[in-house]
Amino acid sequence: GAGVSQSPSNKVTEKGKDVELRCDPISGHTALYWYRQSLGQGLEFLIYFQGNSAPDKSGLPSDRFSAERTGGSVSTLTIQRTQQEDSAVYLCASSSNRGPWETQYFGPGTRLLVL
Amino acid sequence: DAKTTQPNSMESNEEEPVHLPCNHSTISGTDYIHWYRQLPSQGPEYVIHGLTSNVNNRMASLAIAEDRKSSTLILHRATLRDAAVYYCILRDVINAGSARQLTFGSGTQLTVLP
Numbered sequence: 603g604a605g606v607s608q609s610p611s612n613k614v615t616e617k618g619k620d621v622e623l624r625c626d627p628i629s630g631h632t633a634l635y636w637y638r639q640s641l642g643q644g645l646e647f648l649i650y651f652q653g654n655s656a657p658d659k660s661g662l663p664s665d666r667f668s669a670e671r672t673g674g675s676v677s678t679l680t681i682q683r684t685q686q687e688d689s690a691v692y693l694c695a696s697s698s699n700r701g702p703w704e705t706q707y708f709g710p711g712t713r714l715l716v717l
Numbered sequence: 718d719a720k721t722t723q724p725n726s727m728e729s730n731e732e733e734p735v736h737l738p739c740n741h742s743t744i745s746g747t748d749y750i751h752w753y754r755q756l757p758s759q760g761p762e763y764v765i766h767g768l769t770s771n772v773n774n775r776m777a778s779l780a781i782a783e784d785r786k787s788s789t790l791i792l793h794r795a796t797l798r799d800a801a802v803y804y805c806i807l808r809d810v811i812n813a814g815s816a817r818q819l820t821f822g823s824g825t826q827l828t829v830l831p
Contacts, residue, residue: 606760635818645761647818661818693760695819706819708760 604628606709608694614715615684623679623712627696634677635697635706636669640690648692651677684716721805726826729795737790737825739805744785748807752779752790753819756801761821764790764803800829 607626615621627634636648647661651671662668666684671677681688691713695706722740729735741750752764765772765779767788772779778791792799804824 633817637818644823645819645821647820650818652817658818695760697817704817705763705766706761708762711760 606694606696606707608692608709608712610712611710612713612715614717616717617686618683620680620682621684621714623681623692623714625677625679625694625696625709627675627677627694628707629675631696631698631707632674633697633704633706634671635695636677636679637693637695638690639693639711643690645693648679681714684714686716689714689716721807721822723803723805723822723825725823726828728828728830729792730830731797732794735792735795735799735827735829737792737803737805737827738787739789740787741805741807742786744807745809748785748809750779750781750785750788751806751808751819752777753804753806753821754801755804755824756798761804761819795827795829797829797831800827802826 606628609624613621632653634651637645638648639645649662649669650658666682669677669679679692691711693708693711695708697704697706749766749768751766753761754764755761765774765777767779767781771781780789780791802824804821806819
């Protein structure tokens, strides 16, 4: 079946502009995660959505970052007034969240470059 | 989640077995051991998980020490496609509350030589 998809694949923007990154999770998955991976760095958790519960925003690095998930499916990560340090690969993952062995399925990522 | 320690890099010859070690001396009784890998320019993908017993699936085997303070991911016949960063992650989902995210360390970069 279809996996997690993300768009755009690549995004180049100028410092100070806003960007929106989209994630389409696997159908039926109630949990959705955003991570980012800076060049040569490990994956860093950003935000987690679970069903209709309030999202866990504990990983968002600043108030310039926000995310929403509409209808329990598609999610959009928005970065306002982008800075060069925001350049990274932004990864989305979804899971069925059925137990302690839950598997997260990752999308291919969006590569963001802020000039 | 408890901390894991992995070698930064390992090499293997194609079609030979590979044993990727992970130390987790502070593992708790409710921590599951998960392995993910990240191929170049791709998102991470699940490989295998276990709690106490050794596990096998189509991708790999997971050998867990009796005291659970270490584990080894085994690729029975490495292929060039197995070249990736392998992450060993402990997940205490039972006690994690709302914190369900994966915590990735630096992982092991596996190079497969033809």
